[in-house]
Amino acid sequence: MRAQPLNRRRRLRGTWQRLRDDAIRWINRRHAHDGEHARLGRDRIYILPTRAGYTLLGIILIMLLGSINYANNMAFLLTFLLAGIGHNAIWYTHRNLLGLEIRPLPIDPVFAGSAPEAQLRLHETDGRGREAINVRVGAHACEPVAIPAGGRSDARIVLPAVPRGVYRLPRQRVDTRFPLGVLEAWSWLNLDAEILVYPSPVDPGRALAGHGDGDEDTGARGQSEEPPDHIRPYRPGDPPGRIIWKAYARSGKLHVRESPGGVQDDLWFDYDALPHGDTETRLSMLCHQVLEAHAQERAWGLRLPGQRIDPGQGPEHRDHCLQALARFRAAPAPLPLEDGA
Known part of the structure; x- marks a missing residue:
């Protein structure tokens, strides 16, 4: 009896992984290469509810059904107030990334066994401050970055230690959940950055x-x-x-x-x-x-x-x-x- 739920979970996990990989391949075909500079336009910013967002959506639907059932005006008012706040959050979350210019900074070489540190410079050009922006490379993320209006900030990401050689920085991800955390907007980047790893010195x-x-x-x-x-x-x-x-x-x-x-x-x-x-x-x-x-x-x-x-x-x-x-x-x-x- 227990084997069937486990197999079902594995199949669901495998299906989700395939869908996710297909989506990533599609995105990479759309934005194959950015070179040394990228600007986030409307065509490359994606947005979906977070787990908290889906929970809020479910609560709003239940409140709407209750309001209709009981014909309660105050319940209708509260329901549509929450729906309006969620609708505005879509705009503000998307707007927090829109128009950002991002470029990689040179990565300092390291010796084998030491962790290199990637740096991406985020430049705000639309005259409004940005808050709580995250930059990720794989599972490695920077501290949330705030950018003043018309200013710039650097995102620093500590990468894993690797053997001697020459490496390219993998695909990067910029995301934000500002201001409410019920929605996440993100974009993929393929910026050029070279990582040099020297041999580890041996006497x-x-x-x-x-x-x-x-x-x-x-x-x-x-x-x-x-x-x-x-x-x-x-x-x-x-x-x-x-x-x-x-x-x-x-x-x-x-x-x-x-x-x-x-x-x-x-x-x-x-x-x-x-x-x-x-x-x-x-x-x-x-x-x-x-x-x-x-x-x-x-x-x-x-x-x-x-x-x-x-x-x-x-x-x-x-x-x-x-x-x-x-x-x-x-x-x-x-x-x-x-x-x-």
Whole structure:
């Protein structure tokens, strides 16, 4: 007996999901792409009662039947007063979105494991204030936004953490239930916004320490325990190609070979020079080296398969290298997230 109601609920849920998906596909065909700017006109704002709105509609219908049955003028007055308030709410709720201009702001890159934050700028152009506007991306929403007349406000949406790569911001939803909460007006947006996710930094000195075991007995005998003058202790950011594994085998400490006289020449961070075979681990090591070289104000270059970045330094050079690591063999893809629309 209990299996039949459960199966009926599943069928109803499946039917509702199919209808909803068909409606979303139809809307996406109507508003396929907005680019870098969107304006909400009458043709792209949808409005329906909320659960409270359907409850109010049911109460009004019951009151109307009671008023007709008892021929009570005061009941008629109250019924049509509530109906008039609900009718005006349709206008005010729809008007709260009408004419809004929305554009995406650049999204700051993040490292893998950190949550990016999308920002959409809402601009009011009709000279009237707007209240309680929500912007959603999937199940992730901003705090309700108020916009002064002729002003602008920014909606900030914290998105889920994702692996390294290049992502596109998925379809966005703008909605409002102002002023009474009995109706919801909404619109779909397809604004362009790129999300760059850098590799998570991994210290190559620790990650590569186990790779020196193969040189443990090669040339280890008959040498002094003290490294020569042109060999110094390893510092984060030093290229793995200069690590002296023989010294590590003797002392258990990492040392690197420096140019004669202690002069620091340009560093080269080479993807192919790293002994680890995993692509993401190599990129994480290179990311750590880039950050450490920048912190030490060193000049460095970056070699990736099919790409070479000449030595340089400074914030712009750092960002250029980090972007190259984020884009390495990564095609732009929609940001994966759960659907909460």
